[in-house]
Amino acid sequence: xxxxxxxxxxxxxxxxxxxxxxxxxxxxxxxxxxxxxxxxxxxxxxxxxxxxxxxxxxxxxxxxxxxxxxxxxxxxxxxxxxxxxxxxxxxxxxxxxxxxxxxxxxxxxxxxxxxxxxxxxxxxxxxxxxxxxxxxxxxxxxxxxxxxxxxxxxxxxxxxxxxxxxxxxxxxxxxxxxxxxxxxxxxxxxxxxxxxxxxxxxxxxxxxxxxxxxxxxxxxxxxxxxxxxxxxxxxxxxxxxxxxxxxxxxxxxxxxxxxxxxxxxxxxxxxxxxxxxxxxxxxxxxxxxxxxxxxxxxxxxxxxxxxxxxxxxxxxxxxxxxxxxxxxxxxxxxxxxxxxxxxxxxxxxxxxxxxxxxxxxxxxxxxxxxxxxxxxxxxxxxxxxxxxxxxxxxxxxxxxxxxxxxxxxxxxxxxxxxxxxxxxxxxxxxxxxxxxxxxxxxxxxxxxxxxxxxxxxxxx
Numbered sequence: 001x002x003x004x005x006x007x008x009x010x011x012x013x014x015x016x017x018x019x020x021x022x023x024x025x026x027x028x029x030x031x032x033x034x035x036x037x038x039x040x041x042x043x044x045x046x047x048x049x050x051x052x053x054x055x056x057x058x059x060x061x062x063x064x065x066x067x068x069x070x071x072x073x074x075x076x077x078x079x080x081x082x083x084x085x086x087x088x089x090x091x092x093x094x095x096x097x098x099x100x101x102x103x104x105x106x107x108x109x110x111x112x113x114x115x116x117x118x119x120x121x122x123x124x125x126x127x128x129x130x131x132x133x134x135x136x137x138x139x140x141x142x143x144x145x146x147x148x149x150x151x152x153x154x155x156x157x158x159x160x161x162x163x164x165x166x167x168x169x170x171x172x173x174x175x176x177x178x179x180x181x182x183x184x185x186x187x188x189x190x191x192x193x194x195x196x197x198x199x200x201x202x203x204x205x206x207x208x209x210x211x212x213x214x215x216x217x218x219x220x221x222x223x224x225x226x227x228x229x230x231x232x233x234x235x236x237x238x239x240x241x242x243x244x245x246x247x248x249x250x251x252x253x254x255x256x257x258x259x260x261x262x263x264x265x266x267x268x269x270x271x272x273x274x275x276x277x278x279x280x281x282x283x284x285x286x287x288x289x290x291x292x293x294x295x296x297x298x299x300x301x302x303x304x305x306x307x308x309x310x311x312x313x314x315x316x317x318x319x320x321x322x323x324x325x326x327x328x329x330x331x332x333x334x335x336x337x338x339x340x341x342x343x344x345x346x347x348x349x350x351x352x353x354x355x356x357x358x359x360x361x362x363x364x365x366x367x368x369x370x371x372x373x374x375x376x377x378x379x380x381x382x383x384x385x386x387x388x389x390x391x392x393x394x395x396x397x398x399x400x401x402x403x404x405x406x407x408x409x410x411x412x413x414x415x416x417x418x419x420x421x422x423x424x425x426x427x428x429x430x431x432x433x434x435x436x437x438x439x440x441x442x443x444x445x446x447x448x449x450x451x452x453x454x455x456x457x458x459x460x
Contacts, residue, residue: 005234009164014167014221017153020098021214022144023176024207025111030265031286032183035272036115036200037064037130038406042276047117047196051117051126065406067131075138076392079146080241083360083388087381088092088241094224096147101219103143108212110207111139142391144215149387151224152368163365167305168251168410170360174294176214179207181287188284197254210262236446243378244389250370252439254390258397260321260433263425265401270409270421274348277415278334279341290387292321296353299358304357313362313369314441320358327351327427334421373447 039048046359053063086095093101113133117126155165179300189198245251275281275289327348334344371386409426411417 005197011157011222012161012165012168013216015151015165016166016172017149018144018215018302019169019217020176021104021211021217022107022148023173024179025137025216026112027177027180028183028204028207029114029134030268031177031180031272032271033068033114034064034136034285034402034406038062038409040273040277049120049197050122051119052130053124053127055121057426058414060407060410061120061403062067062109062406062410063127065187065403067127067134068402068406069191069399071134071138072395072402074135075142075400078139078142079388079392079395080385082142082146082387083150084240086150086386089310093219096151097219097222097224099147100144101216103140104212104215104219107137107140107144107215110140111208112201113137115201115204131179135230146388146391148218149364149367149391152364153398154224159319163305163308163361166365166368167301167360170357171298172303173360174297174356176211176285178294179210181290183207184283185287191274194314199351240385241389241392244374244385247370248375249376249440250367250386253366253370254393254433256321256432256439257390257394257435259428260359260434261394262397262401262404263324263328263427263432264422264427265398266405266425267331267429269405270404270418270425273316273409273415273418274331274334274422275341275345278331278418279344280335280415281341281345284347285342289349292346293349294349295357297357300357301361304361304443308362308365312441312445313366314439316358316437317366318364318433320355320438321429324352324359324428325426325433327355328422328429333421335415347425369444371442376437376447383445384398 025069035043037052038054039050044050052067055405057063057066072131078300086099088095092098099175110133114130114137115122117129119125153168155161184201186203186206187196187199190202191357193199194202233316245254271290272283272286275286276283303317330351331348333342334348339347367386374386404424405421408421409417409418
């Protein structure tokens with residue numbers, strides 16, 4: 001193996017600033033797209049307007065559900081293609097940095113365009129515009145995130161560094177998502193002068209500019225050739241993808257991950273509705289409650305980091321799945337039992353903070369473990385394809401989740417559909433926890449330790 005310089009703490013922090021940027025943009029789309037285009041009666045009464053066709057249009061599916069699912073499916077299928085391009089790249093900047101640098105600005109632009117429909121009012125042109133911009137957003141997101149994630153095992157060349165970089169990434173991911181939840185708060189300040197729609201769009205434009213700067217930081221501050229092996233892979237796209245899924249432990253992890261992301265996407269999409277419709281709170285409370293959850297979650301980062309190094313990652317991940325499932329189940333009864341809405345919000349935030357800390361850190365590190373072990377046994381470094389294969393699978397799950405949420409939300413009245421989405425999320429999360437129990441962590445650790453990685457020694 002070619003020896004490379006281990007990444008310092010400073011380099012790791014410069015790297016994860018990129019995550020802060022793309023998490024902000026991804027959070028805007030994940031949290032506010034359905035809220036904006038399939039608004040509740042409460043939001044319409046506040047002055048919001050409709051832009052796309054509403055209600056079920058085909059087999060109980062909605063236009064917004066079909067568009068968001070199409071974006072995720074498109075995204076899933078472009079992941080392996082971009083991963084292969086990255087793995088095989090011979091660009092002077094390296095296999096990963098080059099993609100990230102050129103994708104950052106277009107990603108920010110498409111995020112803004114998603115919310116800027118050309119016609120005021122419901123129109124087929126707006127439906128088509130939304131489809132085009134959502135596809136553009138996900139293509140640019142793939143071009144940035146797939147190479148970005150592939151750098152994790154490169155910069156995390158030992159178990160210690162791997163868990164550290166995953167912890168740092170989780171930290172900036174939560175803060176990026178928290179900034180995304182600020183959209184209604186900032187828009188509320190601008191609304192008196194700009195109106196509801198314009199204030200929403202301007203707010204997203206401001207956050208997109210900040211995100212672009214963050215995403216560009218690692219592309220100019222890190223020399224990939226110093227820390228990563230940049231020798232390109234020679235395996236064609238689909239053969240590389242097949243080799244990746246041939247790894248049994250990876251298949252087990254991915255199956256669990258798909259179930260988790262179905263659950264999380266359904267819950268994340270429903271969060272603004274749980275807060276406004278079920279808890280009866282203002283949409284500005286979304287940021288406050290998420291901030292509470294994030295603050296508490298950060299408090300658990302150090303214990304998770306320490307425990308993962310001592311007892312492994314699997315046990316903590318299984319616990320997180322089961323606890324998260326309980327959090328989702330509790331959400332089905334928020335606003336009931338005579339408990340105030342704000343109290344329910346705090347209960348859910350506190351319960352979710354522990355599993356969020358664990359699942360925000362360890363899954364990325366598990367993929368890095370599997371990718372590194374596979375590179376040792378096969379002699380071929382395909383980190384980009386491992387992360388692309390993971391995202392390929394869970395984005396298909398997210399597509400199912402978006403279709404399901406927008407349809408289930410229409411069932412019944414007085415928020416019954418929203419409660420049902422939380423229950424479905426709980427079931428999928430529980431199933432994911434049962435599947436990950438089959439992951440053979442000892443086997444993967446054995447391969448790494450035999451090559452010095454488990455001991456924390458530099459093996460490049």
